[in-house]
Amino acid sequence: MANTSRFPLHESVFNGNLRQVSALLRSHDVTEKDIHGNTPLHLAVILGHKECVHLLLAHGAPVKVKNAQGWTPLAEAISYGERQTITSLLRKLKQQSRESLEDKRPQLIQALRDLGDFYLELKWDFQSWVPLVSRMLPSDICKVHKKGSCIRVDSTLVDFNDMKWQRGDLTFIFNGDARQSKSLVVIDNELKVYQWIRPDDNESEIEDEVDILMSSDIVTATMSTKPITFTRAQSGWLFREDKSEMVGPFSADFYIVNGMMIESRKRREHLTDEDVQKNKAVMDSFSKGTVVEGSIESHRRTSLPPPVQNGVSWENYINAPPKHPPVLGRQILYKESRKGVKATVAMSDEFPLTVEELLNVLEVITPFKHFNKLREFVEMKLPTGFPVKIDIPVLPTITARITFQEFQNDFEIPSSLFYTPRNYKEDPNRFPDL
Template identity: 70%
Template sequence: MADHNTGNELHQSVFSGDVRKVSALIRTYDVAKKDKHGNTPLHLAVMLGHKECVHLLLAHGAPVKVKNLNGWSPLAEAISFGDRQTISILLRKLKLQSREHMETRRPDLVRALSQMGDFYMELKWDFQSWVPLVSRMLPSDICKIHKKGASIRLDTTLVDFNDMRWERGDISFLFSGNSKPSHSLIVLDNKLRVYQGVRHEETEAEIEDEVDILMSSDIVAAQMSTKQITFSRAQTGWIFRADKKEMVGKFNADFYYLNGLTLESRKRREHLSEEDLQKNKAIVESFTKGGGTHSFDESARRPSLEPPVTEPVLWEEYIQADPGKPPPLGRTLICKESSKSFKATVAMSEEFPLTVEMLLNVLEVIAPFKHFAKLREFVQMKLPPGFPVKIDSLNYDGMRT
């Protein structure tokens, strides 16, 4: 049997809270390396409450946006542990790393935009569900995209998602690839006839507000499982079956059934008090009855929780456990899982003048706007030949455990 310690010296040093050894090893070891459970050294430092190790790892570029085998990031584990300072520093570093990643990708994106032809297109989506509550949360919109050179104008009526409601308006995002990063993105409010530059950094108060919300809400991990996805040709006719082909707008399109798309979500709440649970339940109930908006009490910041009381775990016990099933290192997990299976009909046209790769390059620029995230995930799947000019009948069967 292979020695489980090989290549895990940094993990083991963090696990034992040996700050001097961590400091010596950190310069030569990959701080993003995962162990057999998918945990990075930062995961372990956070789960075990080793704050000095957390600071050391972050100072040496440990990634915050990384998940272990159970789908949890270091930030999620920090929320569970409940130390406010650790949550705050991880949140700040996550935002900084996201900005740095975008700026690294920026030259390639601007180059790709400049090289592709200019175009105008409309993306229309209208998601529906038979569940009344869910129907009110699913967006419908016609998004208009104008592309010229390295610049993009995007018009949308979906402004934001707050208090479990989509906010409507008439908003345009102007991205200028040739401008310096701090001036490249401008938002127009076409109704109020005003504009503003998009800030790249939140204020101190905004960060602390976000920490309050994280500490008083469920920890949610959701991922779209595309491993089992299959596409089969849609058929028409009762007796003489034939592959379904129709015009979508002015483009010939082949229709496919999409099967096996599953949204898996997990919610953790071991960090929440009974009072938190009652407040959150009241907000959801008020929303389903069409009640008014709610906000968190910002008059006082949430204090840190008492550290979790756990049985000591040896490194050998941890590293020899089955992958993804380590002994508990932090607060006792309270987790609810759900799985939803989606089915859809997709119309693909090889006549459409834009490729999926081109659309991804455009969406990469506007990816910070959260209502494009799921659309982008879908487009990245292994689609049949052509461009997805229409997606219909997105329904699901819910399963809960």
């Protein structure tokens, strides 16, 4: 039998003893995990102890942390279905993400200053083995200017939302010398408007996001990179040899990435049959190369009835086999899939940037969501050199090819590139997702 008093804060939360939780928070670590990988916040959410949830959040309980089953407190809150709790966790998650980025800001800006000024072009080509989908997919040349602690990114590929690729003529500018509220701006050059990316969140946007969470599968998808290996790609028919080619002006060695897996896990115990059918229709239409326009619900999703209490005691919970806790909340409807994905990479020793320097640039431009997979990929332990060409999966049926096709660092970059044109007007609602 486990020592049931080994996790006193967890036990107090489990029993909903608010006074004891408040007292223990003065001396116990709010981030500690129990034998099942749950933090006190996980338990408060799963058991529907709202007062404990708010008290733990006020004391900085982390929202992004996963338990042994791979679920965050936000995922568990969506399963439980209490709208106010989901909203509180989502708001706190955004706040904690901002604070984390702000903590890293001084080192990030210094790293940019230490990096020489340059102009860089990335070409994006999206491809699919589904013929009709392949016709819908865009390509784009993304232009990056870097000077001092400033970065400018010009792109015509805006985002991927609601099963549609959004095109435009956008400029994104980061100014490390400006105060936080004026350091990030997105410019729509077609409409001649701009929007500051501010740290605060619009209340109606959060409520919209809660509606989406409550009506969608709870999904956690990870690109598993632990077992991967790299082998040299081969070329030639009769006489096979290691493949080396020019990528733009850079000589590169090509590698095949072996053992990369996309692990997807879904839960839907909180969804109605209507939700499931609607979500399936959208995904089916996309896989056939068509788009179904979803009807936008004008009403807010209401909280679900709480799950039936199943009488599990703290002793039952803490003495269960580690990482296999009894069901405390709603009975889980769960589906897991693992799929091997093909990826190739061309590494060059001639490229003037290092992978670490590229990661500092990508850290700044994360509001462009299609850079996230690129950042995940280059964080892997790659072969020596710089990844001048990468083929990586971004969705189960879609692969992105990213080519670093040009790099210049031998000319003066004008400072005027990093300012918003004077004849452009501010539109704080142009980019609702940012």
